[in-house]
Amino acid sequence: MSAAVARRKPRDFYPYLLVLPVLLVVVPFFLLPLGVLLRNSLYRDDPRLLLVPDTTLVNYVKLLSDSYYSGIFLNSLGIAFLIALITLFIAYPLAWYMVQQKGRKLTILLWCVYLPLIVSVISRVYGWMVITADSGLINSLLIWSGLTEEPIRMLFDPIGMTIGMVHRYLPLMILPLYSALNRLDRQVLSASSTLGATGSQSFFRVILPLSLPGVFVGVQLTVAVVLSDYVLPLLLGSSRFPMVAPAIHDEALSMLRWASAAAMAVLTIVAVALVIVASNLLLRWLAPWSRAK
Amino acid sequence: MTRGRRFTWFGLYAIVVCGFLVLPILAAVILSFSSSSILSLPPPGWSLQWYEAALSERRFVSGFYMSLRIAVAASLIAGVTGTLAAVALNNYRFGGRDTLRLLLILPLIVPSIVIGLGLLQSYTLIGVNGIGFWQVTLGHAVIGVPYVVYLVLAAMTHYDIRLEKAALSLGASRLQVFSGITLPLIRTGVLAGTAFAFLISFDEVALSLFLTRGNTLPLRLVQHIQYYADPSVAAVSTLTTLASVVALVAAGLILRRGARRRAMEP
Numbered sequence: 270m271s272a273a274v275a276r277r278k279p280r281d282f283y284p285y286l287l288v289l290p291v292l293l294v295v296v297p298f299f300l301l302p303l304g305v306l307l308r309n310s311l312y313r314d315d316p317r318l319l320l321v322p323d324t325t326l327v328n329y330v331k332l333l334s335d336s337y338y339s340g341i342f343l344n345s346l347g348i349a350f351l352i353a354l355i356t357l358f359i360a361y362p363l364a365w366y367m368v369q370q371k372g373r374k375l376t377i378l379l380w381c382v383y384l385p386l387i388v389s390v391i392s393r394v395y396g397w398m399v400i401t402a403d404s405g406l407i408n409s410l411l412i413w414s415g416l417t418e419e420p421i422r423m424l425f426d427p428i429g430m431t432i433g434m435v436h437r438y439l440p441l442m443i444l445p446l447y448s449a450l451n452r453l454d455r456q457v458l459s460a461s462s463t464l465g466a467t468g469s470q471s472f473f474r475v476i477l478p479l480s481l482p483g484v485f486v487g488v489q490l491t492v493a494v495v496l497s498d499y500v501l502p503l504l505l506g507s508s509r510f511p512m513v514a515p516a517i518h519d520e521a522l523s524m525l526r527w528a529s530a531a532a533m534a535v536l537t538i539v540a541v542a543l544v545i546v547a548s549n550l551l552l553r554w555l556a557p558w559s560r561a562k
Numbered sequence: 563m564t565r566g567r568r569f570t571w572f573g574l575y576a577i578v579v580c581g582f583l584v585l586p587i588l589a590a591v592i593l594s595f596s597s598s599s600i601l602s603l604p605p606p607g608w609s610l611q612w613y614e615a616a617l618s619e620r621r622f623v624s625g626f627y628m629s630l631r632i633a634v635a636a637s638l639i640a641g642v643t644g645t646l647a648a649v650a651l652n653n654y655r656f657g658g659r660d661t662l663r664l665l666l667i668l669p670l671i672v673p674s675i676v677i678g679l680g681l682l683q684s685y686t687l688i689g690v691n692g693i694g695f696w697q698v699t700l701g702h703a704v705i706g707v708p709y710v711v712y713l714v715l716a717a718m719t720h721y722d723i724r725l726e727k728a729a730l731s732l733g734a735s736r737l738q739v740f741s742g743i744t745l746p747l748i749r750t751g752v753l754a755g756t757a758f759a760f761l762i763s764f765d766e767v768a769l770s771l772f773l774t775r776g777n778t779l780p781l782r783l784v785q786h787i788q789y790y791a792d793p794s795v796a797a798v799s800t801l802t803t804l805a806s807v808v809a810l811v812a813a814g815l816i817l818r819r820g821a822r823r824r825a826m827e828p
Binding site: 281283284285287288290291293294295298299300301302303305306309359362363365366367369377378381382384385387388389390391392393394395396397398399400402404405406409433436439440493496497499500503504514517518521522527530531534537538541545 | 647668669674703
């Protein structure tokens with residue numbers, strides 16, 4: 270491919286002309302605002318003046334030492350890794366099955382995976398409210414079958430939120446796994462079975478290691494999106510189990526503590542970046558061949 | 563034989579997972595036809611009253627138009643700027659290319675609640691009111707850009723740069739090359755990317771929280787769920803889901819017909 274890429278003369282301004290419009294959108298409306306957040310996170314909050322210029326780490330110290338704030342970050346990171354783990358275990362066998370299919374069966378499977386991505390998040394939330402409510406589908410079934418007499422509380426609870434998030438983010442785990450397993454060389458698999466590997470040996474020694482890059486992409490994506498989820502914690506979760514995105518909103522618009530909210534936003538980005546960098550390092554160590562690209 | 567049986571177990575598993583993926587969507591559709599306002603499934607009876615209620619609720623209708631305007635403008639901005647950038651990334655080597663590639667994927671990783679807060683604090687810093695059509699639309703355009711760039715780049719994996727060089731050497735202008743050669747070849751990616759940017763914008767909640775008066779459709783629906791939770795929300799989301807599925811299927815059919823027509827040309 271790279272041989273086909275044109276090597277232009279150094280003075281050619283054409284590629285920069287193509288890039289200019291997107292920079293006019295992304296620099297002032299994305300990059301600079303992130304810089305403003307970073308600067309504001311070093312300011313002090315004042316009940317009357319909103320923001321007082323300063324250069325202090327007092328907001329960060331508060332976020333890390335106050336158990337309310339550190340609890341928010343621990344909750345969110347814990348849920349993010351939990352969702353990544355659950356979706357990974359659900360998605361892997363399905364992605365493996367999808368790779369074996371073709372034709373109409375594959376089309377139906379892909380539609381099932383893409384459908385939740387197309388449908389609005391409100392509709393999915395409402396569906397889960399209907400299913401997990403006290404008079405909803407699961408509790409009706411439980412009471413009808415005699416397993417319980419009282420409905421089990423799931424909605425407005427971390428359990429209901431977790432179910433909703435597993436559903437919302439399962440496609441984001443399935444798709445990278447599917448494409449990683451799809452790229453796998455079939456000849457390697459038949460080689461391992463002709464050489465006498467059992468099913469589980471081929472899986473743990475051949476398939477799983479070769480699909481690790483897909484696993485890591487899925488986990489990184491899932492952790493990032495769970496940390497940024499606002500709607501599901503708000504509508505399916507409980508205020509007794511605060512999550513970071515609704516907490517940033519409250520801090521900025523209800524409490525009007527802009528410096529503190531900016532520091533929370535910066536810490537969230539740092540958390541996402543740390544997860545991505547750490548997992549990339551782990552992947553390099555576990556699967557050194559994936560670096561070849 | 564064992565092979566056949568193992569595949570059946572996998573098949574059953576696939577059906578269960580697909581059921582899990584489709585279940586809540588189906589539940590919302592079913593409940594939108596309920597005759598009761600209680601969240602109970604199966605519903606006690608059937609009616610169209612929630613569709614009537616939804617369509618006569620002025621807050622939903624105005625929210626729909628607001629979201630539509632934002633999503634159209636944001637996806638057009640993201641579609642045009644993202645496509646041009648993707649073409650540059652794919653076809654040319656230039657200083658800062660790798661940095662640009664990272665920068666254009668970044669809005670996907672940075673939580674949109676952070677982008678929204680950053681925009682609000684930036685507008686305030688330069689003395690602009692944070693709430694307004696363009697203030698929120700440009701934010702939505704930013705989160706649409708990665709989808710456009712990614713899908714256009716995907717459509718260019720087998721792109722042959724020699725076609726452009728040939729046209730240039732035969733005396734075509736840069737504009738002629740772009741509109742006559744590049745654009746027709748990457749049309750699928752451009753359309754898919756813009757459609758995705760539209761859907762993402764139409765569904766965006768966290769960013770709009772800071773930059774609107776809560777008057778987009780998703781925000782109105784969130785408020786409605788918090789206070790009433792009646793099935794009119796299900797009716798609205800069933801209608802918008804139907805619209806997006808119809809639009810995607812139509813776009814797919816148009817693209818396929820175009821491909822066939824091109825294939826039949828000598």
